[in-house]
Amino acid sequence: MRGRTAYILVFSVVSLLAIGIVMLQSTGAFARDSHGDMYHFVRRQGMWLCIGLVAMVGAALTDYRWWGKFWPYLYGLAVLLLVLCFVPFIGMKINGSYRWINLGFASFQPSELGKVAAIVFLAWWFHRHENETKQFLRGFAMPLAVVGVIIGLIALEVDLGASSLIGLTTLAVMFVAGASLLWLVPMVLCGLAGLVYVIVHNPERLARIGAFLDPHETRLGEGLQQWQAMVAFGAGGVPGVGLGSGRLKMLYLPYAHTDFIFPMIGEELGLRFTLLVVFCFLLILFSGVLISMNAKDRFGMLLGFGITIAISLQAAINIGVTTSLLPNKGMPLPFISYGGSNLAVTMLLVGILLNIHRQGRREPKPRTSAVPATSLAVRF
Numbered sequence: 001m002r003g004r005t006a007y008i009l010v011f012s013v014v015s016l017l018a019i020g021i022v023m024l025q026s027t028g029a030f031a032r033d034s035h036g037d038m039y040h041f042v043r044r045q046g047m048w049l050c051i052g053l054v055a056m057v058g059a060a061l062t063d064y065r066w067w068g069k070f071w072p073y074l075y076g077l078a079v080l081l082l083v084l085c086f087v088p089f090i091g092m093k094i095n096g097s098y099r100w101i102n103l104g105f106a107s108f109q110p111s112e113l114g115k116v117a118a119i120v121f122l123a124w125w126f127h128r129h130e131n132e133t134k135q136f137l138r139g140f141a142m143p144l145a146v147v148g149v150i151i152g153l154i155a156l157e158v159d160l161g162a163s164s165l166i167g168l169t170t171l172a173v174m175f176v177a178g179a180s181l182l183w184l185v186p187m188v189l190c191g192l193a194g195l196v197y198v199i200v201h202n203p204e205r206l207a208r209i210g211a212f213l214d215p216h217e218t219r220l221g222e223g224l225q226q227w228q229a230m231v232a233f234g235a236g237g238v239p240g241v242g243l244g245s246g247r248l249k250m251l252y253l254p255y256a257h258t259d260f261i262f263p264m265i266g267e268e269l270g271l272r273f274t275l276l277v278v279f280c281f282l283l284i285l286f287s288g289v290l291i292s293m294n295a296k297d298r299f300g301m302l303l304g305f306g307i308t309i310a311i312s313l314q315a316a317i318n319i320g321v322t323t324s325l326l327p328n329k330g331m332p333l334p335f336i337s338y339g340g341s342n343l344a345v346t347m348l349l350v351g352i353l354l355n356i357h358r359q360g361r362r363e364p365k366p367r368t369s370a371v372p373a374t375s376l377a378v379r380f
Contacts, residue, residue: 005294006357009287012280013335013350019265019277020336021045027249027257027264028338041257041338044106048340052347059351064359067352068124068299071117075146078117081110082153097158109341111162114150116345118166119173119306121146126177127299133178140183143174160198161317161329167191168313173306212327225260226324228253232263233274233323240270257338259330262322277336281315284308291353294360304356307349 021042028041067074085091085098092100092107100107125143132138147170154163175184199206211223219227232248235241246268249256256264266274288308295301311334318333320326332339334346 005287005290006354008283009291009350009353009357012283012287013347015280016277016335017049019273020261020333021049022243023261023265023268023336024257024338026244026246026268027261030249030251031257032251044340045338045343047106048343049347051340052344055344055348056351056354059348060354060358062355064300064303064352064355065297067120067303068127071120071124074113075117075121075150078110078114078150079153081108082114082150082157085110085157099157099159099162106340109339111154111157111159111166112341112345114154115162115166115169115310116349118147118150118170119310119349120303122170122173122177123299123303123306126173126179126302127297130298134180136180136183139179140174140187144170144187160195161331164195164329165310165314165317165331169306169310172309172313173302176305177302208328212324215324222328225254226321226328229260229263229322230324232267236267236270238271240266240268240273243268255330258332259318259337260322261337262319262333265336277333278319281312281319281334284315285312288312288353291357291360295356296360300356300359304353307353311346311349 024045025039025042029038031041081101084101090101091098092102094100099109099111101110122143125146126133126139129138147166151163151166151170154166171184171188175181199209207218207222211218211221211226215223215227215230217223228248232246232253235248236246241247246264248267249264253260253263262274262277265277285308288304288311292301292304292308295304314331315334317326317329318331318337321328321331332342334342
């Protein structure tokens with residue numbers, strides 16, 4: 001099974017990419033910002049897919065320990081780009097959020113790079129300070145403070161989804177690294193209290209919670225997306241209405257090609273394909289954990305686990321939101337939703353996982369001693 005883990009990972013990723021391109025072609029033509037071009041989003045997603053493939057292959061061929069050596073540069077670049085989001089003529093304000101920077105040929109979301117920087121730093125830190133993970137300063141406060149800079153900048157962009165994702169991934173990596181629960185549990189409670197405070201004092205977030213609790217009553221307002229998503233799942237049933245025959249994408253469901261593409265799969269392709277998508281993400285989780293457990297060193301183990309939990313958490317949150325199991329929070333479905341930054345960075349992370357697998361397989365097996373039992377008896 002260990003030797004086939006990479007094949008399982010690649011098969012799952014390719015399957016999700018194929019479903020994503022097909023569904024983007026089906027839904028993108030009806031998006032408000034398609035400019036009347038039915039291939040607009042497919043072309044742009046194809047461009048980012050090519051960039052992602054190059055990044056994935058490059059990462060798969062590069063020793064993953066390289067990331068640990070150059071983490072300060074990656075971290076500095078991520079912080080710089082996050083700051084540039086607030087600089088006029090460079091940062092882009094869309095729907096009240098400063099999440100993008102203008103690259104000329106496309107826009108880029110620096111929070112995706114911040115996610116990579118946080119995971120790499122945490123893996124390096126807890127590998128370097130393995131014997132101090134139970135201490136408050138080096139095992140909790142210092143790594144949390146470093147990652148907190150990235151989380152804080154993303155939160156200032158008004159992107160609570162990405163900041164929460166990085167925060168949860170951070171806590172998961174710290175738990176696996178062996179950080180003391182004496183510090184982690186209060187941190188989780190404080191984080192929940194802070195989240196409640198932000199929601200209560202933000203009318204938009206509070207309205208989303210109300211829509212989550214009663215989607216029927218808010219189906220014409222804040223609960224529109226989740227209500228229409230449930231209608232899409234119900235209309236598709238088990239067999240689906242047929243590829244390209246869905247109706248909810250025709251401006252009834254906002255962002256059907258991005259954050260809410262999963263209900264479109266349910267409407268057009270049916271329950272079988274929605275379960276296939278969930279199964280592929282479960283395979284990614286399974287193969288990622290297996291690769292991490294068989295890494296050749298602690299850095300590879302923590303790096304692989306951080307990557308796996310970040311991808312899996314993002315998928316779980318998106319699926320939870322679109323099936324009305326979680327409050328509405330804009331977050332793309334990895335490999336499927338339209339979004340070039342997320343696609344390219346996620347494929348980069350998959351490439352790092354593949355290299356951890358390759359390096360783990362190259363690790364020489366310990367040789368068994370051929371010393372006769374009589375010699376051992378003399379030694380001892």
